Amino acid sequence: MEILRQIQADPRYDESCRSCLNCGVCTAICPAAGYFDYDPRKIVNLVREGDETTLTEIISSDLIWYCGQCMSCKPRCPRGNVPGILIQILRTVSINSGLFAKSGLGLQQLVLKRGIGHNILETGYCIHPTRVDPAVHPEQGPVWEWMSTNADQVYSRFDTGYDKEGPGLLRKISPKALGELDRIFDVTGCKELWRKIEDGAAK
């Protein structure tokens, strides 16, 4: 399918890109535009122009991976567009087409899939104290190192249910719940997406 048709087929497309007057308010408010050479106004414009060659170039490039997903663009857009959601759609199309692997930033999806993605299916949490290693998170500081090193004692101070089945703080998610998550990831296409990330990165 053509890139533009894939973008427009996404159920989020209508809310992300109704019409655009090219005012640039989204770029003015965008934290990523202040940090990177990045212009969400231009992205919206290029998607609306719909040139297949240009769209292929965009979803093969670093350009679609700068957005920090804060959605600050949404409330300020006079037309109710959400460039941050349009970016999500472009990223989805980029992964599905395998073109993400042509971008250095796009290739980082492999790290995220093996980190956050696997955390979800293995622990039931996006992040878990056992998986925030102080060695790769020096910015977390000495208090996190203390918490991480003494996790059982620190977390149990606040809830004796820590890492045990039953309700409570950082409870151990039951095998039944993890099984349901696993099946959801299967039937809704997440595992297929992960296969594409692994295959694309391997090439």
Place this chain on the structure above:
Amino acid sequence: MKQYWKDYQKEIADDNYFYVRSCIRQNFFPGAENLFIDILKNKLGKTVFEDAEHTTCTGIGYHTDVVPLETTMTVIARQFALMKEKGYRNMIASCVTSFGLYSEVLDMWKHQPELKEKIAGYLMEATGRTFEEPENMVHASDILYKYRNEIASIAKYKLINKTTGEPLKVVDHIGCHYAKTFPERGVGGSEFPQVLTGLITAWGGQTVDYPERRHCCGFGFRNYLVQPNRGYSISQSKIKLESMKPYEPDLIIANCPGCSMFLDRWQYTLEETEGAVYGTCGNKIPVFTHEELAGLVLGYDPWEIGLQTHQVPVEALLDKIGVEYNPDLKYTDRQGNLIGEPELINQHVC
């Protein structure tokens, strides 16, 4: 009340809540959620239920583009199914990212009922469960906002400097996904959110307005989670901290667990890397979550609600308010045994 303010008021259910926890809050502010539940149950007399079978909403995975929309929607539908099975209709989300996603999913289902039907099919196929949408969907900070005056009436402390008698200057930071995604779902909308300023003023403090008040904390999802990308994240927090510094805030509060963590941790990193300090008297600015602030004014022990898990030390602030605490119990376990101490961070007295 003028119409444009009416547009940004929201219905907040008054009892019988189904509570879903936050991945980030549990990791980095481990006392906050149990504190919130305790306040609801034992200070406000409310019924709140937590189902052990609920999981992450997948929000961080969704916003890092490793979990597709339909997967996230189905996981959220499962949370709704658990709520229905237990007989509840009012949901409280602890996490702002979750709250924003729940709001987005409900909005998409409203406009695309065929999508909701598709997700119902996925949920049935994967789990055998059926779901109903919540009647009332709020963030935990909304509940404290609703009952801010009741909390004030039983508070032990006020947000007042005990020496000068002046109100503390408190920065409110609203998580982007609380109201930027759906302004009508946030108290006060996204431009003039009231949800935290309401707490600050009801509990005796003074809010701080500053130029970058609405700027993102800089989480940025992939822009933090991938180590080489973190320059983006710290730069955004730095923009905020530099902007608020001239107003000499005593305290920052945030309703998003990610924002609370980043504004806390990046202050440490900025001091380590640049020698930059943004508070007064050479101290960094303590960062509290909305639950922790409620717990503080209600007189909970600071170490029982987890204030020792902050990187920015809180003692100077506790002394400023006159909060009683035992320094010897800061780094102890449940039985009072010393666990060991993190590297000491110097604190200065004004």
